[in-house]
Amino acid sequence: MNGVAMRPAQLWQSTPDALRKLDPRTLWRNPVMFIVEVGAVFTTVLAVTDPSFFAWLITVWLWLTVVFANLAEAVAEGRGKAQAAALRKAKQETVARRLVGWGTADVREEPVDAVQLKQGDIVVVEADQVIPGDGDVIEGIASVDESAITGESAPVIRESGGDRSSVTGGTKVLSDRIVVKITQRPGESFLDRMISLVEGAARQKTPNEIALNILLAALTIIFLLAVATLQPMAIFAKNYNAAAPDSLTINGDGVTGIVLVSLLVALIPTTIGALLSAIGIAGMDRLVQRNVLALSGRAVEAAGDVNTLLLDKTGTITLGNRQASEFIPVGGVTAAQVADAAQLSSLADETPEGRSVVVLAKNEYGLRARDEGVMPHAHFVPFTAETRMSGVDIDDRKIRKGRQRPS
Known part of the structure; x- marks a missing residue:
């Protein structure tokens, strides 16, 4: 578990889930921890009927072992739930500007939550606003930042007609204004599918995990039999040496139940059994933090074996927030002249990229x-x-920045 996952606040939030996992109907899937819980119940009964400091110390230790194992798994699961909750919150907080009466003379605009949009609704989206749902552009043209969805850092052009009219909910319009017709059905948007993927990334066990679980179960049975055979030997030894005084460890009935349970828990692979599922879930969570969805434990193992990743474009691994970082002069001009021209041509560019040029010229020059x-x-x-251009005309001087759109 990494340091972020083990923050005190998150531990406290995960404690109720950890306690709910004490249900034997849930815990029996982990035979090692199920044995520990049965032992904890058994020692609790013994501590109540014959109380002693030693009995209660062992009882508390066993219950803490079970709760810690459940807490580790609950924290790991909570991180995945938090990812889905963040996506769901982003969807719920998006306000759409729905156009009522589109195509008629009486068109009015009304604000609605994005989750209330239905297939066929018409919405308008302007610069610096988030597109509320998947749909097609039916009017206008705009530059759209799709980095949150595709990872591509460069804004894309979306316009009505043709093959560039499709837009995705959750992306952001950087310039101009478009009218979008919602094509998604409720619950079937891209964000809905992302939420389903995050929540439905079930912990499917890999062959290695299955083999390890079988080994752990076999070792648990072996040690359970080994501990059980100690009792008749202890009774025989105590009767043979009857002069030995009774203690908290052994008496005339053999080894005490508290000690037998303690010995069993110490012998069986408790730590591996407690953390096995948590380790797998934590692996999936680490991938989600890097915007990678692993739908099975096998995928997590495969990701762990990756040393080099080859991608078809650098935009896949960029943040999607392109910022100007340096002015590079060519053709005999100075960097200061480039900064002056770049700033002048970017003053009318309200995109994040354009604003970064203005800020860089101010900070550097x-x-x-x-x-x-x-x-x-x-x-x-x-x-x-x-x-696809911005600039300024000063008397007879024309300064332009950008690339002319092909006709």
């Missing part, structure tokens, strides 16, 4: 943002998804 009040003869050209 002390160039403050300029507007039409400071430059009365300037005409700013805003960035649009249709032109």
Whole structure:
């Protein structure tokens, strides 16, 4: 378990789940911990009927062992539930601007929660707003940040008509305005499928885990028989040496039940049995933290054997938040001249990438943002998804940044 997973707050939140796992109908799937729980119940009865400090010490130790094993698994499961809850919260907090009466003269806009959208609803999305659901663009063109879904850092163009009209719920419009027709049915959006994948990433045991469970069960049975055979030998030894005084360990009836249970728990592979499932779940959680969904234990094992990962594009592993980091001059100009031109051409670019150019020029070269009040003869050209360019016209000087959209 990593340090993040073992925060006190998360341990406290996972404690009720750990206590619920004490149910024998749940714990019997782990034979090692089931034996420990049976032993804890047995020692509790003995401690109540014949109380002593030693008896209660062993009883508390056994119960803590069972609870800790369940807590480790509950914490690991809680991380996966937290991932799904975060996705579900993001979906519930998205507010859609639904257009009522689309296609008629009386069109009005009403705010609704994204979860209330139905197939066929029409919504409008503008710059810096999140697309509330999967659908098709039926009007307008916009630059859309799909990095949260695809991992691609570069914004993509989505427009009505053609093969670039499909949009995904949870992505963000960076510029312009589009009207989207919702095509998803309730509960079938991309985010819904992501939530189902995270919650449905069942802990399917790998062949190695199955073999290890069989080995643990076999060892438990062997040690159980070994401990059981000690009792007749102890009775014989006590009767043979009757002068030996009774103690908390052995008396005329043989080895005490408290000691037998303690010996059994110490012999069987308690630690491996307690942490086996938690280790597997923690492995799946570590992959989820890196935006990788492992749907089985076999996939976790395969990921553990990966040393080198080859990808078809670098956008798959980037954060999706492209920021300007350096001005590189070419053709005999200075870096300061490049910064000045880049900042001027980015003043009308409201995308995160455009704003980062302005900030970089200010931080590196002390160039403050300029507007039409400071430059009365300037005409700013805003960035649009249709032109893919932004810039400024100053008298006869034209400065442009971007790439002209192919016709």
